[in-house]
Amino acid sequence: MLEEPKHEARRGLPDLDPPPGKVVMRFAPNPNGPPTLGSARGLVVNAAYVKKYGGRLILRFDDTDPGTKKPLADAYRWYLEDAEWLGFKPDETIYASDRLDRYYEVAESLLQKGKAYYCTCPKDWFKSYRDAGQACKHRDQTREENLQGWKEMLAGNVKEGEGVLRMKTDMNHPNPAIRDWVAFRVIKASHPRVNHKYPVWPTLDFESAVEDHLLGTTHILRGKDLADSEARQRYLYEDLGWKYPHTLLWGKITVHEFGKFSTSMLRKEIEEGKYVGWDDPRLPTHRALRRRGIQPRAIWNFMVQMGLGENDVSASLENLYAENRKLVDPQAHRYFFVADPVPIEVEGLKAKTAKVPLHPDHPETTRTLKTNGTVLLAREDWQGRKPGDRLRLKNLGNIEIKSTQPPRAAFTGEALDKELPIVHWLPQKENLPLKVVTPTGETEGRGEKGIETEVDKVVQFERYGFVRIDSAGEGGVVVAYFTHE
Template sequence: MDEDIENQAKEAAETNALFNALKHDSEAQVGAIMGPLMGQNPEFREYGDQIAGVIAPVVEEVNGMSQKERRERLAELAPERLEALEAEDEEDEQALPKLPNAEEYDQVRMRMAPNPNGPWHLGSARMPAVIGTYKDIYDGWMLCRFDDTDPETKRPDLDAYDEILEAVEYLGFEPDKILKASDRLETYYEHARDLIEKGGAYTCSCPQAEFSEQKNAGEACPHRDKDIQTVKEEFERLVDGEYGDGEMVLRVKTDIEHKNPALRDFVAFRVIETPHPRAEATEYRCWPMLDFQSGIDDHLTGVTHIIRGIDLQDSAKKQRFVYDYFGWEYPEVVHWGHVNIDEYDISMSTSTIKELVDTGKLDGWDDPRAPTIASLRRRGIRGEAIVDAMVELGTSSSNVDLAMSAVYSENRERIDDETDRAFFVRDDPEHGGGAVEKSIEGGPDAGKPRVHPEHEDRGQRNIPAKGGVLLEESDLPPTGNRVWLKGYGCVEHTESGFKFVDASLDVTREENVDIVHWVSATDTQPVKMRTPEGDISGVAEPGLSTYDTDEMVQFERVGFARIDKQSEDETVVYFAHR
């Protein structure tokens, strides 16, 4: 390759790598910048098989920079690219579109409607994140209504009511009102009676398969034209529990020839023999279907805007039939797509997670492997970080992808400046190898790394080195080579151990001497780190034992972690992210 082309490729690669790393707040990848690089520079294409090798060291150098250094370097090389990036950041701050016709209402009133069949998985956070943010934007009102009218298929978990409210609080929001649908059966019955009086509902005893066949053929059920008095009497017997499961339902009368069979005379009430777990609702056997219950409650609580999944479009259409009978105005509706979340091997499903917890395959809902809000909270992820990452997804009707790196990036911004640093040497063959002990000839008695590299006023840590040091096996240089023990100095690896070398920090840059973390061989604190990939054992500097539960530390070159438990024998931490 021509030398000029090679230099041009390196310069272009550095610009693209800087832009890529800043945009995504992560390390740049050779593969990710190859496309833009070749597209912007057609003259590189004939050297396509060589370019990757030329730019790889450049990308590696960019990945070794801090975000501040990357920004400063991009300002030198291509200030217009930095301006474009900052403009994108400003646009991203406006991720949520305006609510439809919000100006026509005295107050924007929205609702969350969780099913309390278990604590929330991570995907559940999207609803309170977006609705809570809209509430703040419009100075609106927010309801949390527990849709718990299915005591069998989606059986409520009595603990989940409080756990969900705690999750909402953790995310940074507080509902203006809290309702349980299972407290409101009499309200639904009264509206069903009114609907019957208006000729909008009828009792049906057709077997389900028989009714489906008639419905799909566009043929009316033989019970559709019952007189209102008979319907009223049969509904009261339905409410009184005189019918068994499947013997009688109440249907909303719609259009039996509607082009969508799902909307033809849908069920409003049915019998469920399984008692509700809440003592206040255990006597009821006649339960409303969600579309009926939810529609009634949305009107009675004055909801102006509903956000629901694109897969629930039929719900709005069903509820409009009921609203038309009562002469009510239907709320504004925003339908959004499903959110897909990367990183987890476990399905984002309450029933799946519950089964794994019940069978002992997960330690609990806050197991670091679980894709749950409780897990992220225990790992030290702040609720605002989840909210901001969810809000960035907007309300598109298309399916969207949430990268956990976005949550981690948001969290890192919030905790980096206030979080103390510490050294943790992993001693776990299953996760990267064991720790290696080395004596040191000469040099100081202890290392004095800063508590925080950017805050000299916070002081220094004291890590004894006189009795030898421990470092991770992968950081041990070949015999005869040097390594820089962070906060201590330069040492040379000899046949007998380490020998202190009086050198300046410049050797790490000018002579490529690696900087590594380490701990004392004689004064350490045992650590168990719980991570999404499994537990990791190791030892940390002695000062770790002084931190309180819930405090965060950053293990340098490893990542952020939350102190979960302290004892004389061991510190247990939960890994947050790098």
């Protein structure tokens, strides 16, 4: 008799409720810096739902503030590339900065309906009205006055900070964040895509609200920090008779190893030269992770595992590494890398050829190592040994240490003795200079010949860890980026 499993644990992401037919979802970053692990969540979760239910997937650049959140020309491309890398294949890519005219139209119809107004209150002043739940004098202006102000804004006659278009919501709303929020403001800074063409830009709440409707978005996935947006935007939807999409929120994600970071902070530090670039292995950017040999599928699995909770999560990269190891271990070729090598003269070790499997699961495919009398051992493996100690040189034979001062040993035979500690090694003659770059520094050493053919592949340095071979050639040095153990 078969035992029924007691619990059927749900796998992956929760079902959408109510169960939709086809969905339309979007990921909407502001390209003001490189995509990071944080963006990956949005990319993956949206893509995963569209994959599950079918429908349309949209990548939308919410690049509506050339002032304080100035978009970075390169970042558009980075998002496009990284989205695809992660498996987010957009059916459509939208640039908010291309669509200002549409937003202006909506603004105008709101103005016509008396649902928005032109306000010239200084922002501190307005804040005190808002906190007190009172309307400022502009709220009751006539339609003509509002339209006139709006026209002045568009004509470029209003200075930054001297006039905005406000949504008319409810000055007594219990949540002050909802009261008469700003829909458009004057920003004269140049925009990387449209330069100085537009003096008036919508706020995220406005732009995003309009786009979600225009694009037919069925489900919005957003961070908890944008939780109030729905309440704000619903006023606009009601004014225009639109139907608000379903929303799902997720909490803040912090990764232990990276701590708190923001795109703008990263961007600043990269520009300051604190990091070598946006793919510096210390950074939480996709490009850095990719360079380190993290597979996109590992990030995908990591994010799906995390689910969609509204509680804040503090994840460990260990979990990402575990996912990546599952992907990489079955196919990564094995090589010997000797960090900080010590040459050991081995008496009685004639010219020998060791055949070593490229992968333990496929012993038929081998690489070869040719020895002369001297082998290289990692300092870590050599240190602390005494004369008389015996070691197994993996896939080659056994040695007995004769002296540590001049490092010397004697070859004692090929027969495998399982009692001996196994170490990896390299022939002194045939090897390559090699450098491993890790998030905490660089390790120099020598690597097996053949590694130079694995550029861009993830390999495992036996008893050391997985690395991605970054480059080979220039200066004869092979550069590897450490992935994880």
